[in-house]
Amino acid sequence: MKRISRLELLNTGTELLFGSVLNTHLSYLGQQLFSLGLRIQRQTTVPDGYAIRDAILEAASRSDALLITGGLGPTSDDVTRDIVAELTNRPLEYVEPIFEKIRARFDRRGLRMSERISRQAYVPRGATVLDNDFGTAPGLYVPATEQLPYMFLLPGPPRELRPMFEAKVVPLLRGLTAETDLQAIVYRTSGLGESYLEEMVGKDLEALPGIEVGYCARVGEVDLRLIGGAKTLAEADRLAREKLGDYIVTTEAKELEEVVVQRLTECRASLATAESCTGGHLADRLTNVPGASAVLLEGHVTYSNAAKESTLSVPRHLLETVGAVSEEVAAAMAEGVRTRANADFGLSTTGIAGPGGGTEAKPVGTVFIGLAEKGGKTRVEKHFFPSDRPTFKQMVSQYALNLLRRRL
Amino acid sequence: MKRISRLELLNTGTELLFGSVLNTHLSYLGQQLFSLGLRIQRQTTVPDGYAIRDAILEAASRSDALLITGGLGPTSDDVTRDIVAELTNRPLEYVEPIFEKIRARFDRRGLRMSERISRQAYVPRGATVLDNDFGTAPGLYVPATEQLPYMFLLPGPPRELRPMFEAKVVPLLRGLTAETDLQAIVYRTSGLGESYLEEMVGKDLEALPGIEVGYCARVGEVDLRLIGGAKTLAEADRLAREKLGDYIVTTEAKELEEVVVQRLTECRASLATAESCTGGHLADRLTNVPGASAVLLEGHVTYSNAAKESTLSVPRHLLETVGAVSEEVAAAMAEGVRTRANADFGLSTTGIAGPGGGTEAKPVGTVFIGLAEKGGKTRVEKHFFPSDRPTFKQMVSQYALNLLRRRL
Structure with missing residues (x-):
């Protein structure tokens, strides 16, 4: 045969x-x-x-x-x-x-x-x-x-x-099928560019005999793929995990949002979202995961300052002084939505998706991501992702989900 | 060359x-x-x-x-x-x-x-x-x-x-490219299945000499494609428009959400959304369109009954008697979000995306879509879209956007 x-x-x-x-x-x-x-x-x-x-x-x-x-x-x-x-x-x-x-x-x-x-x-x-x-x-x-x-x-x-x-x-x-002793591991990473990832691990991995190394970049994430015999692959795996640490989201065939919903479920923790520039994309990704309804208590898309005030209790003086796209407002949105929903975590996004709305101080692509937690300190990350609208929304939701994942 | x-x-x-x-x-x-x-x-x-x-x-x-x-x-x-x-x-x-x-x-x-x-x-x-x-x-x-x-x-x-x-x-x-005198029109339609569409126009269009007719079905929409010389194509175009009327969303290369944002902008009308089963997908699609922030005042993802009450003022007795997935709650959600945002239109979705949560009376795939308008009557449509979660969300958001489009 x-x-x-x-x-x-x-x-x-x-x-x-x-x-x-x-x-x-x-x-x-x-x-x-x-x-x-x-x-x-x-x-x-x-x-x-x-x-x-x-x-x-x-x-x-x-x-x-x-x-x-x-x-x-x-x-x-x-x-x-x-x-x-x-x-x-x-x-x-x-x-x-x-x-x-x-x-x-x-x-x-x-x-x-x-x-x-x-x-x-x-x-x-x-x-x-x-x-x-x-x-x-x-x-x-x-x-x-x-x-x-x-x-x-x-x-x-x-x-x-x-x-x-x-x-x-x-x-x-x-x-x-012919018997094969080759196995593969695919590491889904988030928070690193493709060339950085290769710089961090490429040389060492390629130095291992019989290991095939591949990279694949998508918006806001990069896959590292290793193929080899069981023994060398185990060595390569140790190396990859040591170098990449927390950048590794999963080695299963899972999306970041699936990992986040799974971790929230395991920790019995709840989440509420407050989105400005991502316009619902963050909630949309989370609710693609079966079982999301048990951890995502509520989500709000608050484009206007009025909605930020009325729904999230963002103080008007902040909106008037530092503006809606700011570290302070990202923090206030995250805290506001967490308190409102009585959730364990509040996650917020506020930025300038473009094509209009940019200024010299805050060009199109500027974004702040806020994460509030019950009894903990609120974190805010600032990023700059100048691109088209759908890519911007995908990038921002990716970094927001990853910020939450690393905390869980 | x-x-x-x-x-x-x-x-x-x-x-x-x-x-x-x-x-x-x-x-x-x-x-x-x-x-x-x-x-x-x-x-x-x-x-x-x-x-x-x-x-x-x-x-x-x-x-x-x-x-x-x-x-x-x-x-x-x-x-x-x-x-x-x-x-x-x-x-x-x-x-x-x-x-x-x-x-x-x-x-x-x-x-x-x-x-x-x-x-x-x-x-x-x-x-x-x-x-x-x-x-x-x-x-x-x-x-x-x-x-x-x-x-x-x-x-x-x-x-x-x-x-x-x-x-x-x-x-x-x-x-x-070699010169050709053939032209094409692609009609994007929504609200009709592929075989219905073919029944409505197929015979008449194929009877026109020199016209190539094609169909393409995607989730919640079907394209009709006509190719032919200028003169016959004009005749085919008249025929297609007469038969399909309001089912035609656009003949430009535009998504339904682009058409909706454009019409809202032209009418100087504003919108607020209240999503249960679509989980942010409706707001996400709308905010993919540049300029959406001028017409979409706010959006809410209210999975839980508590959120439907606190954010949208849905009466508790409705949730307790007819249940969250019902004509009455879809109407109350649309009216609640419209009033809250003081918008011209309020659009709501409530249904059972699955895989869990279905009952004999309300199986997975059941959904109600509500449209409230300032000074007008609230409409509710009931549909049944049994499928996987992302397809279900896409179908429901498609029918919701189309309900609003036909009103504009």
Whole structure:
């Protein structure tokens, strides 16, 4: 049996190249395969039609296995099934139970079935049918030959592909995967730029034999990725943790807001937010996490001075003297919202998102972040993030969440 | 001069194949290129390193132009610049003004610059530098040769790539693209499902000769796309507007929240928001629009009943009798926040985002949206959007914004 070590992903669909649908398959499958010790070596998107044939033949020379998404539906541009049947010399055969399953699905929903649906009941001879519990098109697994890789044909819609992949494809792949002793750790860090991070750890880590080091920067965070054998990786891990310390947010596949909600829950601590320049983005991120309602008591978006006074009890004299974008007002907002909600922590943001509103003393990008705590001292951080509005809001919310995380 | 008709996209970055970052380039660039009359014929993702070289050579045989993203940064895995220099026989030359621009950027932010940054100041001889106004790595445009396509090297982070593409690459592509007399109109609609939309307009539009009709569904909105010659397109446009009427949000490349902020500004009307289940997402979307601070007076995230009472003056007896997720509470929240802020409109959301909290009478996905207005009647809409949390929040905020838009 040919063992899989080189794997590629082929996404088919004109709508993907048109930009009308975001392709989330690569991100999802990349993470799933990684946990099996597999990496996608290349991903390709081609339009519906015979470009699929060329792409399969090209991938065949580079890979042991090929995941193909899309083109299994009932309409005339769904040709993946036919192309694979032709390439593998496996004639298409009508499989009655597939048709019955599809018909039952339509009946349950009280829908009329169109003529074309029966196309989906044809299977290349000898292929394994992967049941689709969330749609009509079944997936297919076609064994490898001398010339062609293992092929897994999966439906395009993520809500159909994902459960099928986890229930049907993962067990098949497990049986076909070469043993590897390589492991990986991904450190999500916040508060450091990419080049700083590399300066802090790059030389030492790259000096370890057999360790692959990678970096990935996003807004307000950088991932450090280490891959290697168990023993060297343990050494690299010690080194990374020693050098990076508290900059490490997590080594799990978690967002910063998930880590914050989890820590708050563990500490049985509650939070209230007072946002000016982030305009609700901080609360929005927190409430994306299931269970956030148990720790986030309330949040307020107080753009105007009037709202800062009436909702957060920020003293008017402060707003009139030092101005809304100031250390003092950030502190008063954090304390005001904490007191108002009787929460353990109060977190505030006030700054100039732009494009308008900047001055020489306080240019666009200036921001103050406040953190008040019950029975503790209020901290305020000043930052400068000149950028577009959404990036500014993301940066500020990132630093605010990280300020709170480091305190927990 | 070689004119561009066949175009490919090459995304580089191990992190993309790893699944740690979602690749949004294809979707963004697909839409942008469409308005230039260009389509992406194939998209490929390869890891950092010399796989980039192979992919460029393969694309060369199929395409006139190649957009390459990523690998322009300061770290050792950023090798796109070097590979293109080698392939095109253009030695890398140090360009002082690029270095100075990067240094000025660091100085403005009060940051120390790492040694490695200077890599970004090297340019293949004869390439055109595309300034990066949102990051350090400049883009590059390398003219075509007999063997190689036009190449556009763009930075990986979307916040850097997008403004660079629109300001620098679009004008270059315009000059290199074959003339076409086809025009396009994209109608952004909200409040209709894709199949309903197709039922309303599909047959009539497809009956017009020479009109290409396309649909694209996203969360809570559907785009209708018409392409054709000027005269037939005008006829199709009349038909589409007549049939779809108020469902059309805009035919410009604008988000629903931009349209809402613009209309509020034009009407000199003000808004306050009271969010339970959307958790700040509604305010976040509104405050992404420059100028939102002039119309959004305040916003509140009131998860708990206590916060609904104290901040929005929702009567306790309502919360105790009909419950927080109800028509009555949605109305009271909208009226409470409108009165509190003395705004022209008050917009509220209350529902069950899940995964927990559903009951038989009010299952996960149930939501009420309230709209109160000064001197007018309060409206409440009930909807049912069973899905994951982020999709639920997006759907609810979409319907809330659309409810307000149709009133303006």
